[in-house]
Amino acid sequence: MAPISLRKLNKTYGALTVVHDIDLEIADKEFIILVGPSGCGKSTTLRMIAGLEEISGGELVIGGDLVNDVPSKDRDIAMVFQNYALYPHMTVYKNMAFGLMLRKAAREEIDRKVTEAARILDIEHLLNRKPKALSGGQRQRVALGRAMVRNPEVFLLDEPLSNLDAKLRGTMRAEIAKLHKRLNATFIYVTHDQIEAMTMADRIVVMKDGHIQQVDTPQILYDHPVNMFVAGFIGAPQMNMLTTTITRTEQGFAARFAGQDLVLPRHLDPRLIAPYEGREVVLGLRPEQFYERAPADIAAENLMEIETLVELTEPMGSEVHLGLTWSGTAITAKLSARCKAREGERLALAVDMSGVHLFDPETQRSLFAPEPVRREMAA
Amino acid sequence: MVIAREDYDIPVAVRRPLLTRRQRQRRATLVAYSFIAPNFIGFLIFTLGPILFAFALAFMHWDGSNAMQFAGLDNFWRLFSDRAFLTAFWNTLVYTLVSVPATLVCALGLAVLLNQKLRGRAFFRAAMFFPYVASLVAVAVVWNMVFNPEMGPVNMLLYELGIDPKNLPGWAASNSWAMVTVILFGIWKSMGYYMVIYLAGLQGISPELYEAANLDGATSWQKFWHITVPQLAPTSFFVSVMLTIQSFKVFDQIMLLTEGGPGTSTLVLVYHVYNEAFISWDLGYSSMVALVLFVMVLTVTIVQFRLTRED
Structure with missing residues (x-):
């Protein structure tokens, strides 16, 4: 169970506040999308949840535990980065297995999990390749696979489709939505593309200048925007x-x-x-x-x-x-x-x-x- | 008013006949050669010429004043019976095998350290780079003072730490410590330069890789070993090639610190070339030693390139 609570969460860089006391409740297994223009604080919020940015104020609670000072590796989360962040010198197999190897998982277990994820993502034939020999869409799948093998409670996805062409983006949107249903985990997804948000999310969080503007289902956001920005x-x-x-x-x-x-x-x-x-x-x-x-x-x-x-x-x-x-x-x-x-x-x-x-x-x-x-x- | 063509006052020199395509091409080629000529002529006279001359000289007897005599392979066979050459060869190998990895490790360590967000980072970077740009003569004098076996602060410190005066290192004055002194000096002198190269390499590594590794649960050491080191492989290759070449050619610090001594404990190949050429005036034999050095550098570079390509 991994409901997530953001309570008065804020992020400051010196005198500059980029995320202002945001409150958000994310239900277990929910697919929630943070959306907004560049600089609205959506990626910073995601990175605070991931533990990649220090939390300046407020509380972050995952699965009932306050995790403000818990290292990323102990938060039971996995993240897919905008530029995939695949280790260029490792094969696809090793990229996916790296986290499990560091956790000293048994070789058979690593092999089983990597093979299973590769089968789901249809990248079994790419396991011995290095990232530079893959297309954008294949890299994206490997990044998803790397996240999947750890079987985390929460998936964080930071603009994962922004480097793909329009056609592939459409395909991957559907794949990610299917993956969410299959993995039965909480997905927190960041994008600036409102079409992605509308088509995939259970709920959308619209952000601007570090403030949450509105949180609701895609249809309610469309039908009942609370302000001119959301509209x-x-x-x-x-x-x-x-x-x-x-x-x-x-x-x-x-x-x-x-x-x-x-x-x-x-x-x-x-x-x-x-x-x-x-x-x-x-x-x-x-x-x-x-x-x-x-x-x-x-x-x-x-x-x-x-x-x-x-x-x-x-x-x-x-x-x-x-x-x-x-x-x-x-x-x-x-x-x-x-x-x-x-x-x-x-x-x-x-x-x-x-x-x-x-x-x-x-x-x-x-x-x-x-x-x-x-x-x-x-x- | 319409000006008739004959009204223009065109100088006769400008009225050139039209050139054929071939003539235009030749002219363009000449212009191109004229641009590279100054540099190329300088290269011919001051680099290529002496290299070819040295190659030829390796198969001659010549003292610099009398006429040259063809020696065939005499100089080559002499290498195997020349104890000074064999010692210099061995010492050069020792110097290279120790100083190259040590400098590489020190430079990488410093770069990793000074790539962190530390207070005074710019100062420490400059301080580490300073020995590389400082006058070699000046720093060698300071180094000799600091490591003076009798009254140098290093030995005084070791004495204070409880080391028996009989066991204090003799540094440059001792047969067993002279090579260590020279190697330490070489590392200290050049690690700042290679640190800068490593810093550039480090800054080219995507921070997202470290973030991904954080999420994968990697410790600092695991991130260094599994991400930094492999990502810096091209930089390390460049640094190791440059350091190897530099180590094979080491001369100036030997000249300033030990003059190849005590005895022959720090005699290296280039110092032996210098001795043979300008002390013994045996320019043919010294050229043969230089040729051996050239082959060593070439071999090591080719092997390193091959290994990297295979990797």
Whole structure:
């Protein structure tokens, strides 16, 4: 059993604090992904869990034991590094067996574990090669194998796919997800790629400037981002942000943009919108909320017609991304590949308002963020 | 206004006929040779010429003033009956076999130590490098004073530590200690230089390898043995080749510390070459000894290269 607790964990380098008192509970056998832009503190947090960085403050508890001062080797963890960190002078077999050899495991046991891991990862035929004779994907598998043979409670993976090409990344994403299910261990994974995070994680931790912004399942992060940063970071292309003014109309509250009242859906709590009446709020619309022809399953009351000018078309095969101007503001829309709009043309679109997001422009928080998260944000 | 071509005032020298492709190529080649010529001529006169002359001289009798006489293999056969040569050969081997691994180990140890985040690291690095750049004559004088058997601070310290005065080492003045003194001096003089080379090698090792080893449960010694040493193999190869060549050619410190003595206890090949050439004026025989030295250096280098390639 290896639940992990980070309690007010922080990391400072002199006067510079790079991780600020973060609290996080990771359940046993959970696949949790730390995601955020470069410099957000995600790798530092992972390295503190690994014992490769000294913890400046707070507590790290693994399996119920405080491990702040426990050496890496005694934490029952294994790590896969971004650049694999395979020992270049050792064969694949020795790379995988090295940890067991140092622990003076029996030769038969080493052989059995290495062979078993190699079989699972389909690298049995590479055991006598040295890392320089392997491709990026093969090295990645060896790095995973090295971690697996030790049978740890916790796997730490630091951007393990960032050196692979797009196709291989897709394959390895699926492999790692399968491996997690098979090994039945806790996985903590760091990436800056939100697609990796969305596709693999049980829960995602979004970080920025050493603070946790939000921790939740991929779908909740997508549907209910607590602030503009999370809203912008999760989802591709990223969410459109429009500065609007809240007005009261016959149909209820609306966000006025460029003289047009965009009526807000009824399910949004009016008590949370009312304080903003007459004030500016940021309206968040995901590119996939725009339609050339609205599907029948969207209630008519949630659809708004808008006029745009096509500036750029990016055909993606199954869909097309349009760079548009809406009353002078640049937005992005993701439409069906059937859309034949051309650059320079005017295009009328329907907006599905049922999935809108509203943010306070000063605090950048969602008007609907749950209270506990909002308190954490304020802190 | 349109200027007619004949209005230009083109000097006659500029109006050259068009060159054929072959002429252009020849011109380009000449320009290239003219760039390398100064260096190449210097190399011919001051390096290649003397080397070839020394090779030829090894098969001659010549005292530097009278006419040369062809000696065939006389000088070569003489090597086997020359006790001074055999002693010098043995002493050179001893010096090399001891000083090369010792300097390598000291330089590596120092580099590993001074690669840590220590207070005053830059000062210690500079201090260790200092003997290499210091004047050899000056440091040899200091070394002779420090290791003076009668009143040197080293023997005084050994005396204070309880060593019987009769058993105190005689250092450069003693038959049995002179080679040790010369070897210690050589190690001290050059380990700073090789430390710098090892430092560069150490800084090229990815820190992630050590982190991976930490997670694998390696101790400091295991990390050194299983990661640092193999990762520094190319550096160690370079250092060992350079040290071996340097040790075969050792001369200046012998000249300054012992002059090959006492007796022949520190007589080495290059010192023997010097003695034969400029004391005995037997330039042909001394060239033969130099040729033997050349073959030794060449053999060792080839063997080391082969071993590394196999590894």
